[in-house]
Amino acid sequence: MITLQHYLILAAALFCIGLFGAVTKKNAIAVFMGIELMLNSVNINLVAFNRFLAPAKLTGHVFAIFIMVVAAAEVAVGLALIISIYRHRKSTAVDDLNLLKW
Amino acid sequence: MSQYAWLIPVLPFSSFVAIVFLLKKSKAASAAYALASMVASFVVALGILIEKVQDPKAIEIAVNWLNIPEMGNFRGLNVQMGLLIDPLSAAMLFIVTFIAILVTLFSIGYMEGDEGFSRYFAYLSLFAFSMLGLVVANNYFQMFVFWELVGLSSYLLIGFWYHKPSAADAAQKAFITNRWADFAFMVGIILLFVYFGTFNFAELGPAIEHTKDAAFITLIGILIFIGPVGKSAQFPLHVWLPDAMEGPTPVSAFIHAATMVAAGVYLIARGFILFESSETTMLVIAYIGGFTALFAASIAIVQKDIKRVLAYSTLSQLGYMVMAMGVGSLTAGMFHLTTHAFFKALLFLGAGSVIHAMHHEQDMFKMGALSKKMPVTTWTFVIGSLALAGVFPLAGFWSKDEILLAAQHHNFTGLFVLGVIVAFMTAFYMFRLIFVAFFGEKKSDHHAHETSWLMTLPLVLLSVFAVLAGFLNSPWFYEAFGKSFSTFVFFGEPEIPHLDLGVAGLSTVAALAGIFTAWLIYSRKAIPAESIAKKFSGLYKLLWNKYYIDDFYQWLFDKVMFMTGKALDWVDHHIIDGFFDGFAKLVGFTGSKLRLTQTGALQNYALVIFGAVVFFVLLASTPLLGGVIK
Numbered sequence: 001m002i003t004l005q006h007y008l009i010l011a012a013a014l015f016c017i018g019l020f021g022a023v024t025k026k027n028a029i030a031v032f033m034g035i036e037l038m039l040n041s042v043n044i045n046l047v048a049f050n051r052f053l054a055p056a057k058l059t060g061h062v063f064a065i066f067i068m069v070v071a072a073a074e075v076a077v078g079l080a081l082i083i084s085i086y087r088h089r090k091s092t093a094v095d096d097l098n099l100l101k102w
Numbered sequence: 103m104s105q106y107a108w109l110i111p112v113l114p115f116s117s118f119v120a121i122v123f124l125l126k127k128s129k130a131a132s133a134a135y136a137l138a139s140m141v142a143s144f145v146v147a148l149g150i151l152i153e154k155v156q157d158p159k160a161i162e163i164a165v166n167w168l169n170i171p172e173m174g175n176f177r178g179l180n181v182q183m184g185l186l187i188d189p190l191s192a193a194m195l196f197i198v199t200f201i202a203i204l205v206t207l208f209s210i211g212y213m214e215g216d217e218g219f220s221r222y223f224a225y226l227s228l229f230a231f232s233m234l235g236l237v238v239a240n241n242y243f244q245m246f247v248f249w250e251l252v253g254l255s256s257y258l259l260i261g262f263w264y265h266k267p268s269a270a271d272a273a274q275k276a277f278i279t280n281r282w283a284d285f286a287f288m289v290g291i292i293l294l295f296v297y298f299g300t301f302n303f304a305e306l307g308p309a310i311e312h313t314k315d316a317a318f319i320t321l322i323g324i325l326i327f328i329g330p331v332g333k334s335a336q337f338p339l340h341v342w343l344p345d346a347m348e349g350p351t352p353v354s355a356f357i358h359a360a361t362m363v364a365a366g367v368y369l370i371a372r373g374f375i376l377f378e379s380s381e382t383t384m385l386v387i388a389y390i391g392g393f394t395a396l397f398a399a400s401i402a403i404v405q406k407d408i409k410r411v412l413a414y415s416t417l418s419q420l421g422y423m424v425m426a427m428g429v430g431s432l433t434a435g436m437f438h439l440t441t442h443a444f445f446k447a448l449l450f451l452g453a454g455s456v457i458h459a460m461h462h463e464q465d466m467f468k469m470g471a472l473s474k475k476m477p478v479t480t481w482t483f484v485i486g487s488l489a490l491a492g493v494f495p496l497a498g499f500w501s502k503d504e505i506l507l508a509a510q511h512h513n514f515t516g517l518f519v520l521g522v523i524v525a526f527m528t529a530f531y532m533f534r535l536i537f538v539a540f541f542g543e544k545k546s547d548h549h550a551h552e553t554s555w556l557m558t559l560p561l562v563l564l565s566v567f568a569v570l571a572g573f574l575n576s577p578w579f580y581e582a583f584g585k586s587f588s589t590f591v592f593f594g595e596p597e598i599p600h601l602d603l604g605v606a607g608l609s610t611v612a613a614l615a616g617i618f619t620a621w622l623i624y625s626r627k628a629i630p631a632e633s634i635a636k637k638f639s640g641l642y643k644l645l646w647n648k649y650y651i652d653d654f655y656q657w658l659f660d661k662v663m664f665m666t667g668k669a670l671d672w673v674d675h676h677i678i679d680g681f682f683d684g685f686a687k688l689v690g691f692t693g694s695k696l697r698l699t700q701t702g703a704l705q706n707y708a709l710v711i712f713g714a715v716v717f718f719v720l721l722a723s724t725p726l727l728g729g730v731i732k
Contacts, residue, residue: 019712023705031705098702 007048014041028082028092032075039071104153104161107185109146110195111234113139114202117227121220132220136227137206143234144199150187151196155590160188162240162304177299186240186303189590190436194237194368197443201360202230204560208451209352211556212458222262222350229255229353233361237368241301242291245372249287249329249365253280256362260349272348279342283332290325293318294376307375314379323376323383326369334366334420337394341652343417347409351454354409358416359447367420367439370427374593378430388428392517395421397649399527403534404635404645408453408466411535415490416446418524422505425517431508432593433575438505440587441497441571445489448564452483455557456539459550466538470545476552480540482561487536489568491529491613494606499613500572504588506605522612529616537624575599 014037021034043064050060086092117139125131164184172178206226213222232251239245254277261273295301297318298309313319330336335343343363347354357363370377370387377383398417405411419442426435457464459476473480489496492503502525509518538545552558573579575587577599589596622628635642647653 023709023712094704097704 004048004052007044011041011044011048014038014044026093026095028085028094028097031094032078032082036071036075039067043067104150104187105163106146107150107163107187107238110143110150110199111231111238113143114227114230114234118224118231121224121227126220126224129219132223133206133210136223137203137210139227140199140202140206140230143230144203147192147195147199151192154187154189154192155585158189158590160186160304162186164240181243181301182241183244184240185238187238190371191237193436193440193591194364195234197440198230198233198237198360198364201356201443201447202226204447204451204564205352205356205360208355208454208557208560209350211554212352212454213350218262225255225258225262226353226356229259229356229361233365236365240303242294242303242306242373243301245369246284246288246291249333249369250284252333252362252365253277253284256346256357259353259357260346262349262353266348269348272342272345276342276346279339280332283328283330283339286325287329287332290322290329293322293325297322303372310375310379319376320380320382323380324386326373327377327383327387330366330369330424331390332366333369334363334424335417336366336390336421336424337397338651340394340398340417341655344410344413344648347407347413351409351450351457354413355447355450355454358412358450359443363416363420364439364443367423367427367435370424371432371436374427374432377427378593384428384430386428388425388514388517391421391424391426391428392520393421394418395425395524396520396527397421399524399531401645401648402531403527404642406467407464408456408469408535408539409450409464411466411531412446412449412453415528415531418528419446419490422502422521422524425521426505426508429509429512429514429517431504431512433588433591433597434501434504434508436591437575437587438501440574441489441501441568444564444571445486445497445568448482448486448561448568449490451557451560451564452479452486455479455553455561456483456550458553458557460548463546463548466535468546469539469548469550470542472540472550475550478552478558478561482558482565483540484536485565486568487532489572491532491616492525492609493529493613493617494610495572497568497570497572499606499610500575503602503606503609504575506609507602510602510605522608525609526612526616529613530620533617533620534624537620541625577601
C-alpha cells in the first residue's frame with residue numbers, strides 16, 4: 001500500500017538531488033536541470049497532499065499546473081540568458097560568471 | 103537750510119557713482135564733476151553753519167532704516183539713518199567740505215597725467231561722502247557704517263598706486279590696524295545697545311547721565327575709545343598712519359586734515375557724554391593722548407622723509423586733541439582739530455607741491471634752497487609751520503593754548519608740562535624741515551620750479567586760514583561779535599575765551615626756543631647735527647627706528663602668531679583630522695573585509711539562500727525557540 005509518506009519521501013529525495021545538482025554543477029544547463037528537479041519534487045508534494053488530504057478539491061492539481069506553466073516560461077527566459085552569456089563569454093560554466101563581486 | 107543737509111553727503115556720492123559708471127573715460131569731466139559736487143556740498147554746509155551760528159538748536163531728521171517691533175522677550179531693534187545738525191556737526195561739515203574742495207583742486211594739478219586720474223576722483227568723492235555721512239550721523243549705528251566706509255575709502259586711496267608693493271602693503275596695514283580698533287568699537291556699540299536699547303545720540307545722553315560712574319559705562323567708554331585710537335592713530339595703533347604716506351600726497355592732506363583721523367576725534371566729541379561719565383575713561387583718554395603727543399613728536403625729530411615728518415607731527419597733534427578731550431575740554435579738542443585741519447592741509451599740500459616739483463623726491467636732505475625756486479610754496483609752508491608751532495598770533499597758538507589752559511585748569515600738571523615740551527619739539531622739527539629743505543645750499547642737483555596755480559591757489563587760501571582761524575576763539579573776537587568758537591561748540595557750559603598770559607608766554611617761549619634751536623643746528627650749524635646723533639647714538643637709533651614698535655608688531659605676527667597658528671594647524675591636522683579620518687578609515691577597513699563575502703560565484707549565493715531558508719524554517723518550527731509550527 002503506497003501512503004502519503006512514500007510520496008513525501010520521494011519528493012524530499014528528489015528535492016535534495018535537485019538542490020545538490022543546482023549547487024554543485026559547473027555547467028549552467030546542469031544547474032538549470034537541478035532547479036527543474038526541485039520544482040517537480042514540489043509538484044509531487046502538492047498533488048500528493050491534494051490526493052490524500054482533500055480528494056474532493058482540485059486546488060493542489062491546479063497549483064501544480066501553474067507551477068509547470070511558470071517553470072516553462074522560466075526555462076525559456078533562463079535558456080535565453082544562458083545563450084546570451086555563452087555568446088559573450090564563450091562558456092556556460094557558472095564559475096566563469098563571477099563578475100558580481102568585489 | 104537744514105532740510106537740505108542730506109545733500110551734503112549725497113552730492114559727493116553722486117559724483118562717485120557718476121564717475122565710476124559714466125564719466126570714467128573723460129578725465130576733465132570726472133574732475134569737474136567731483137569739484138562741482140564738493141563746491142555744492144560746501145555751499146550747503148556753509149549755509150548750515152551760518153544758520154547754526156544764529157540759532158544753535160540741534161535739528162534731527164531721521165528715517166527708520168530697520169525697524170523690528172518688540173516681540174515677547176525680544177525688545178525690538180530700531181536702526182535709523184538720519185541727520186543730526188548741531189554746532190558740532192555744522193563746524194565739522196564746514197571743515198571737511200572746505201578742505202575737500204582745496205584738496206580736489208590741488209589734485210587736479212598733482213595727479214595730472216596719472217593713468218588712474220578718473221578713478222582717483224571717484225575714490226576722493228567716496229572718501230568725502232563717507233566722512234560727511236559720519237559727521238551728520240545721529241546714531242552710533244550709522245556712525246559705525248560710515249566709519250567703516252571711511253576705512254574702506256582710505257584703503258583704496260592709500261593703495262591708489264596698487265602696482266607699487268609698498269603702497270599695497272601700506273593700504274593693507276592701514277585697513278587691518280583699523281579693523282582691530284573697529285572690532286572693539288563695534289563691541290562697545292553692541293554693549294551700549296544691550297544696556298540702553300538705543301543707538302541714538304540724543305536718546306542716549308539722558309540715559310547715560312543716570313548711570314554715571316557705573317563699571318559698565320567705563321567698559322563701554324574704553325571699548326568705544328579704542329575705535330578712535332585706531333582711526334585717529336593713537337598709541338599703540340598709530341603704526342598705519344606714517345605708512346599711509348604711500349598714497350598720493352593730496353590724499354595724505356585729506357586724511358590728516360579733514361577725514362579719517364579727524365573722524366576719531368569727532369567721535370570722542372560726539373559721544374563725549376559717554377566718556378565724560380566715567381573718570382577712568384577720561385584718564386585713559388587723556389594719558390593716551392598725551393603720551394602719543396610726546397612719543398610721535400620725538401620720532402618726528404629724526405625722520406628724513408618730508409612726508410614722514412608731517413605724518414608724525416599729525417600723530418603728535420592728534421595726541422594733543424585727544425588729550426584735550428581727556429582732560430575734559432571738548433572745545434579745546436575740537437578747536438585744535440579745526441585749526442589743525444587748515445594748517446596741516448596747508449603743510450601737506452605744500453609738501454605735495456615740493457614733491458611734485460622735485461619729481462617725487464621725498465628726502466629733505468636732498469632738497470635745499472627751494473625758497474628761491476618756489477617762493478609761494480616756501481612762504482605758505484613757513485606760515486603753516488609757524489601756525490603748527492604755535493607762534494603768536496597764528497592759528498596754532500590759540501588752539502594749543504586752549505589745550506594747555508584746559509590741562510592746567512583741570513589740574514593735570516603733568517600733562518601741562520608735557521604739552522609745553524611737545525610744543526618745543528613741534529617747533530623744532532618743523533623748522534628743522536624748513537631750514538634743511540627750503541633754505542641753505544642745494545644738497546643735490548635738482549631743477550625744482552614753482553608749480554601751477556591749481557596747486558598754489560589752495561596753498562594761499564589755506565595759509566590765510568592758517569593765520570586767521572585762531573582768532574575765532576580769541577578774546578578780541580568775542581568782544582567784537584559776542585560769540586566765539588567756545589560759545590559755539592562746547593559741552594556743558596559755554597566758555598568765554600580769555601588769554602592767560604602766563605600760559606601763552608610759556609608756550610610762545612617754548613615754540614621760539616624750538617625754532618631757535620633748529621636754526622642753531624641746521625642753519626648756523628653751530629652744533630653739527632651729525633655729532634649730536636653720534637653722541638646720543640643709542641637714543642638716535644631708537645627714535646630712527648620708531649621705538650621699534652613696527653618691529654615689535656612684525657615679531658609678534660611673524661613669530662608669536664605664526665607659531666601659534668602653526669601649532670593650531672598641527673592640532674587640526676593631526677588630532678582633529680586624525681579623529682575624523684579614523685572614523686572613515688574604520689568604516690573603510692570594515693567594508694574591505696566584508697566585501698570578501700561577495701564572491702561572485704552564483705552557487706555560493708544559492709547555498710547561502712537555501713541555508714538561510716533552512717535556518718528560519720528550523721527556527722520557526724522549534725517550540726523551544728518560540729517556534730509556531732507544532
